[in-house]
Amino acid sequence: MNDLSTPLTDVEYEELDEFLLSVEHDDAVLDLSEFDGFITAVVSGPKTITPSAWMPALWGGEDNAPVWDSLEDYQVIFNLMIRHMNTTSATLMQDPMEFEPIFLESTVDGVTHWVVDEWCAGYMKGVALYPVSAVTIPEVNEMLAPIRQFADPDGWDELEGKDNREIRTLQERIVPAARAIHSYWFARRTPLDAEAGTYVRPERKVGRNDPCPCGSGRKYKKCCGRPIH
Numbered sequence: 001m002n003d004l005s006t007p008l009t010d011v012e013y014e015e016l017d018e019f020l021l022s023v024e025h026d027d028a029v030l031d032l033s034e035f036d037g038f039i040t041a042v043v044s045g046p047k048t049i050t051p052s053a054w055m056p057a058l059w060g061g062e063d064n065a066p067v068w069d070s071l072e073d074y075q076v077i078f079n080l081m082i083r084h085m086n087t088t089s090a091t092l093m094q095d096p097m098e099f100e101p102i103f104l105e106s107t108v109d110g111v112t113h114w115v116v117d118e119w120c121a122g123y124m125k126g127v128a129l130y131p132v133s134a135v136t137i138p139e140v141n142e143m144l145a146p147i148r149q150f151a152d153p154d155g156w157d158e159l160e161g162k163d164n165r166e167i168r169t170l171q172e173r174i175v176p177a178a179r180a181i182h183s184y185w186f187a188r189r190t191p192l193d194a195e196a197g198t199y200v201r202p203e204r205k206v207g208r209n210d211p212c213p214c215g216s217g218r219k220y221k222k223c224c225g226r227p228i229h
Helices: 010-022 034-044 051-059 069-093 117-127 140-151 154-158 164-171 173-186 191-195
Strands: 106-107 111-115
Touching: 010 034, 010 069, 034 051, 034 069, 034 117, 034 173, 051 069, 069 173, 111 140, 111 164, 117 140, 117 173, 140 154, 140 164, 140 173
Parallel strands: none
Antiparallel strands: 106 111
């Protein structure tokens, strides 16, 4: 079994994408691209956000959580998500210029275009988990602008009338913005938050009555080890 620092393979990305596509709720994260944007924001904020805090946002609220056939099925998907989170976090911390988002692509008349709306929407869903005070800072708002433009219907209106070259120029601002936001908050985190930026698997198997490794403070059986019905 892969540990939680191992990057996902293409097959595992497909498995995660298929799972996300199967979650039927209007407010849920739709697919792998939106999840990638969401998790990029989760690891880029002012404080560590534990899985117990961000997972309900994936479904559009705890009441919309999927039904798992077994605890094992849940753990497979949970591990895929955590491994992708760890990979994203490690890249942004250690080698941010290597960070590349998972944008969708569309080919029209032989020309390939980025489709960034879902990634940006996912990112802003992650930002919604930040403290309110964090997103009212003018400098942060300015850095968020290139991402918000493609996530917000008001931003789409501003794109009307722009040609493909102009839109591509705006899209190319997204990745530098994501890197800058992570850098901004990482430099301002407490040492404890900075160290907790990557989720680490405990060395021993977690018992159902043990504290949940996600850091929620609840027992494993009441948190990430809870079969969802």
